[in-house]
Amino acid sequence: xxxxxxxxxxxxxxxxxxxxxxxxxxxxxxxxxxxxxxxxxxxxxxxxxxxxxxxxxxxxx
Numbered sequence: 001x002x003x004x005x006x007x008x009x010x011x012x013x014x015x016x017x018x019x020x021x022x023x024x025x026x027x028x029x030x031x032x033x034x035x036x037x038x039x040x041x042x043x044x045x046x047x048x049x050x051x052x053x054x055x056x057x058x059x060x061x
Contacts, residue, residue, distance in 0.1 A: 005054075
Protein backbone atom coordinates (compact mmCIF):
# COMPACT_ATOMS: atom_id res chain seq x y z
CA UNK A 1 0.00 0.00 0.00
CA UNK A 2 1.26 3.47 -0.88
CA UNK A 3 1.03 5.79 2.11
CA UNK A 4 2.03 9.05 0.34
CA UNK A 5 -1.56 10.35 -0.16
CA UNK A 6 -2.45 9.54 3.43
CA UNK A 7 0.74 11.19 4.71
CA UNK A 8 -0.02 14.40 2.78
CA UNK A 9 -3.54 14.56 4.18
CA UNK A 10 -2.37 13.86 7.75
CA UNK A 11 0.37 16.51 7.53
CA UNK A 12 -2.13 19.05 6.23
CA UNK A 13 -4.41 18.44 9.23
CA UNK A 14 -1.50 18.50 11.69
CA UNK A 15 -0.38 21.88 10.37
CA UNK A 16 -3.93 23.19 10.56
CA UNK A 17 -4.30 21.98 14.13
CA UNK A 18 -0.98 23.56 15.10
CA UNK A 19 -2.09 26.94 13.79
CA UNK A 20 -5.63 26.71 15.21
CA UNK A 21 -4.64 25.29 18.59
CA UNK A 22 -2.16 27.92 19.68
CA UNK A 23 -3.30 31.22 21.19
CA UNK A 24 0.13 32.76 20.70
CA UNK A 25 0.23 31.87 17.01
CA UNK A 26 -3.37 33.06 16.62
CA UNK A 27 -2.57 36.44 18.12
CA UNK A 28 0.50 36.84 15.93
CA UNK A 29 -1.42 35.87 12.80
CA UNK A 30 -4.29 38.22 13.56
CA UNK A 31 -1.83 41.09 13.95
CA UNK A 32 0.02 40.45 10.67
CA UNK A 33 -1.95 39.26 7.63
CA UNK A 34 1.26 39.13 5.58
CA UNK A 35 2.41 36.21 7.72
CA UNK A 36 -0.85 34.40 6.97
CA UNK A 37 -0.42 34.98 3.23
CA UNK A 38 3.20 33.81 3.29
CA UNK A 39 2.40 30.69 5.30
CA UNK A 40 -0.51 29.88 2.99
CA UNK A 41 1.65 30.21 -0.12
CA UNK A 42 4.52 28.16 1.36
CA UNK A 43 2.30 25.34 2.61
CA UNK A 44 0.26 25.28 -0.61
CA UNK A 45 3.38 25.24 -2.78
CA UNK A 46 4.94 22.45 -0.72
CA UNK A 47 1.81 20.31 -1.05
CA UNK A 48 1.71 20.86 -4.82
CA UNK A 49 5.42 20.03 -5.22
CA UNK A 50 4.96 16.81 -3.28
CA UNK A 51 1.88 16.00 -5.37
CA UNK A 52 3.76 16.61 -8.64
CA UNK A 53 6.67 14.47 -7.44
CA UNK A 54 4.31 11.63 -6.51
CA UNK A 55 2.59 11.86 -9.92
CA UNK A 56 5.96 11.81 -11.71
CA UNK A 57 7.05 8.70 -9.78
CA UNK A 58 3.73 7.00 -10.52
CA UNK A 59 2.71 6.83 -6.88
CA UNK A 60 -0.90 6.89 -5.80
CA UNK A 61 -2.30 10.39 -5.55
